[in-house]
Amino acid sequence: MIQGLTPLETEALVLSARVAGWSVLICLPAGIAVAWILARRRFPGMWLLDGIVHLPLVLPPVVVGYVLLVLLGRSGLIGGWLHTTFGVTLAFSWQGAAVAAAVMAFPLMVRAVRLSLETMDRGLEDAARTLGAGELRVWMTVTLPLCLPGILTGTILTFARSLGEFGATITFVSNIPGETRTLPLALYSVTQVPGDPVPAIRLALISVAVALLALVVSELMARRMSARLGAGP
Amino acid sequence: MITVDIGVRLGSFTLDAGFETPSNGVTALFGRSGSGKTTIVKSIAGLVRPDRGRIAVHERVLFDRDAGVNVPTARRNLGYVFQEGRLFPHMSVRRNLLYGRRDRGGHGPGLEETVTLLGLADLLDRLPSSLSGGERQRVAIGRALLAAPRLLLMDEPLASLDTERRAEILPYLAGLRRLRDIPIIYVSHQLDEILSLADWLVLVSDGRVAANGPVEQVASEWRLTPGLDRDETVVLACRVRDHDPEFHLTRLAWTGGDLWVAGIDAEPGREVRLGIRPRDITISLLGPEQTSALNVFPARITGFEPAGRAETDVLLSAGAAILRARVTRRSASALGLAADMQVHALIKASGIDVTVRHSG
Incomplete structure (x- = not known):
């Protein structure tokens, strides 16, 4: 229980942080790999990969959620296999919420690292x-350290985007208190x-606070990094 | 022996270059910008992949298109000093220096020696962004040396620096010549750098090797490619003999005799190179007595080359060198100059550029 927050608020905040955290963990390695492929490799069909990566940025989130449901739902193409092989169910679970958030935020990570x-x-x-x-x-020793500012930016964007994910999440994993809410x-x-507007206002303020905190932390880290890399060319 | 025989196509530019140089001392790749010098060094380093040919250093084949050999850059055991330094911005000078350190295997100096050689002691804990251009370049040279290279490639290491900084680094580069077991390939379009550093000269022009040999030979037989600032300058190797403090002159020993130049700061025995422009040599049929020129040498005319509509270059054999004198066609005709004639070459002491040869 966090001081001053209602159980419902605490639950939502902790769940959001966990979903966003896992979303970042999924996006980091995959995003760096895809960004590297798009930035450094030349192969036929690259435009297709580029397009697919960017789709969540331009599609209505509900469509992305629906596609995830079709693919990853328990009877879906991949979801069915995951269920029978590993006993993992993504649909209607917080893990599914993390996947939905990751898919929606993925283009942001890729763009930042690729740049x-x-x-x-x-x-x-x-x-x-x-x-x-x-x-x-x-x-x-060279590429990764020099890309750290981009990776940091991508991480913050991914985290913030995941905190705010709504459309794909509600479509894919629904709105289950304690699990996906x-x-x-x-x-x-x-x-x-x-009726009472206070709970909504409080939740909105909590969201603002978390977002601001993320921005401040990223700004501090970015400053330390640029001091380290030196202001010069 | 370093053997390069490669063809590279980069867009509309074609390089087709072949040369061999001795495996010690400094070989200069000299030519205009865009002539293909950098492409040659990059090919040796494996940063550019030639479309045909072969590259070998000390009998070790680094690249052979036909045999399918292409050793990755990391395993070519080179040092490469880039024009713009390319220090790692996120590492201290010390970490930069040690980045490529390999087991010595008898090649090159250790950390302490390198730091002393290049005057880096005060810079070790600093970041590259806080260094001046000249300091960065010294660190870059040190970093390349510490990788224990079997061949050091230097691609216009002074080009990004102003005159003062160049003067600051040149002595350090000269210090590298002491490391006799590391041959150096040095790219430049500055004649003075080459005269003070190089033993061997490969002249590159329009993607081809135009000449290849010891510096004096190439520089005196060849009009250095047009567009370079001192074309047709003849280069002579001499040794300082003594100084005349009263008139502030220096006497140099040359295969053609003694040569006086305006006083230079170099102790007797030092090797120097002279650049003599064709306009500073005149031809006389009379002996040395009736002239103000200090330097008069017997010479034999070996040929003529037209230089514009009014003038002609007279090629003279004096000592072991070929001199080039520019006279008007009218004078040539009035004196009745002809091939195989014995004449006197007068060289104005004030018209001679002297470069003190840096050697260990």
């Missing part, structure tokens, strides 16, 4: 190679009940 991969000085990677570094070492869904629920 930093495309703008970094690739000559530095060549310099590392001439110094005897193999591809893995080049990646770990995140902050926005809780807010939606209380606004459906006529």
Whole structure:
């Protein structure tokens, strides 16, 4: 129980943080990998990958939620297999909410990381190679550290986007108290009940506070990073 | 021996270059910007993949298109100093220096020696963004050396620096010549850098090797490609003999005799290189007595090359060198100059550029 919050608020806040956290954990490795492919590789059909990655950005979230339900629902193509093989059910569970949030936020992560991969000085990677570094070492010691600002931006955007995810979540995993009722869904629920406006206002303020906190933390980290990388070229 | 014989196509530019250079000392790749020098070094480093040919360093084949050999850059055991330094911005100078450190295997200096050689002691804990251009370049050179390279590639390491910074680094580069076991390939379009550093000269022009040989030979036989600032300058190797403090002159020993130049700051025995422009050599049929020129040498005319409509270059064999004198066609005709004639070449002491040869 968090001081000053009602059980319902605490539940929604903790659940939101958990969903957003897992969404970030899913998006980070996958997003960096896809961003690298899009930034560095050239292959036929690249436009298709690029398009699919960006779809959640332009599709109505409800459509994304519905597609997830069709694919990942218990009788869905992938969902059925997951259920029979691993006994995992995504539909109507908080794990499903994390997946929905991750899919919706994925393009933001990819764009942020891709941008930093495309703008970094690739000559530095060549310099590392001439110094005897193999591809893995080049990646770990040069590429990744120099992309950290982009990765940080992507992480914050993903986290914030996941906190606010509504349409795909409610379509895919519904609005189950304690399981999939995140902050926005809780807010939606209380606004459906006529009467006292205070619970809705409180939930809205909590959302604002969490978002502001995320922004401040990211700003602090970004400053430390740019001080480290140096202001010069 | 370093052997390069490659063809590279990059867009509309075609490089087709072949040369061999000795595996010690400094080989300069010299030519205009865009002539293909950098493409050659990048190919040696494996950063550009040639479309045909072969590259070998010390008998080790790094690239052979026909045999399907293409050693990855990381395993070519090179040092590469880039024009713009390319220090890792997120690492301290120390970490930059140690990034490529390999087991020594007898090649190159260790950390302490490198730090001393390049004057880096005060910079070790700083970040590259806080360094001046000259300091960055010194760190870049140190970093390349510490990778224990079997071949050091330097791609216009001074080009991004102003004159003062260049003067600051040149002595450090000269210090590298002491590391006799690391051959250096040095790319530049600055004649003075090459005269002070290089032993061997590969002249690159329009994607081809136009000449290849010891510096004096190439520079005196060849009009350095048009567009370079001191074309047709003849280069002579000399040694400082002594100084005349009263008149502030320096006497140099040259295969053609003694040569006086305006006083330079170099102790006797030092090697220097002279750049002599064709306009600073005149031809006389008389002996040395009746002229104000300090430097008069017997010479034999070996040929003529037209230089514009009114002038002609007279090629002269003096000592072991070929000199080039520019005279008007009218004078040439009045003196009756012809091939195989014995004449005197007069070189104005004030018209000679002297570059002190940096050597270990």
